[in-house]
Amino acid sequence: MTTQILIAGFGGQGVLFSGKFLAYKAMMEEREVSWLPSYGPEMRGGTANCSVIVSDAPVGSPIVTKPDVLIAMNLPSLDKYENAVAPGGIIIVDSTLIARKVERTDVAVYYIPATQMASDEGITTLANMIILGKLIRVCDAVSNDNLEAALKKVVSARRADMLDLNKKAIELGFNYAD
Numbered sequence: 001m002t003t004q005i006l007i008a009g010f011g012g013q014g015v016l017f018s019g020k021f022l023a024y025k026a027m028m029e030e031r032e033v034s035w036l037p038s039y040g041p042e043m044r045g046g047t048a049n050c051s052v053i054v055s056d057a058p059v060g061s062p063i064v065t066k067p068d069v070l071i072a073m074n075l076p077s078l079d080k081y082e083n084a085v086a087p088g089g090i091i092i093v094d095s096t097l098i099a100r101k102v103e104r105t106d107v108a109v110y111y112i113p114a115t116q117m118a119s120d121e122g123i124t125t126l127a128n129m130i131i132l133g134k135l136i137r138v139c140d141a142v143s144n145d146n147l148e149a150a151l152k153k154v155v156s157a158r159r160a161d162m163l164d165l166n167k168k169a170i171e172l173g174f175n176y177a178d
Contacts, residue, residue, distance in 0.1 A: 002055035003141040004064045007128075008081055009073030009094075011039055011048045014128030017154065018071070019050030021132065025142045025150040026054040034062035049077070054141040069139055071131055072098060073114075092134055094127060110134055112176050118169065126169035133173025144174060 005022065009015045016037040023035035032055040039048040051064035069090045072078035075098050078091075085091055087106040096115035112134050114127035136144050151166050 006067035007071040008049040008077035015048040024153040034059040036062040129169035130173035133170040
């Protein structure tokens with residue numbers, strides 16, 4: 001089984017961090033992984049996306065052209081990548097920042113107000129992790145087990161205070177019923 005995931009938004013939304021977390025989580029589950037970050041020259045506020053491939057077989061190329069899963073964290077990302085998603089794929093939309101609905105009918109779509117949820121919980125920088133919680137719930141690329149071990153790989157020692165908050169954010173998204 002191979003799952004190609006594209007996470008897209010603007011710089012500062014934690015797009016690359018989300019991808020890195022997924023990659024480490026998959027590696028800890030003894031899966032083959034590719035992680036390819038991409039961002040515009042503006043960094044914060046500029047475009048950012050991250051391609052993650054999780055597979056049972058070696059990954060031949062890190063390039064994702066037909067994602068099985070799209071996480072769209074802003075409208076330009078949904079506009080740009082909606083039609084690239086493979087038929088039967090999944091699109092997860094941050095409905096706080098994206099008012100329009102997905103136009104395709106051949107994909108599963110999940111709307112989650114991640115930015116609003118993060119704000120309501122006082123974890124404004126963790127909308128990305130709320131969306132990952134939803135991804136873990138609706139896609140079998142990685143499991144919901146041992147999240148803390150993977151978080152410890154990507155949360156730096158100087159930000160250790162963020163471990164529990166990241167875990168809380170993932171749980172919020174995992175448990176969100178739309």
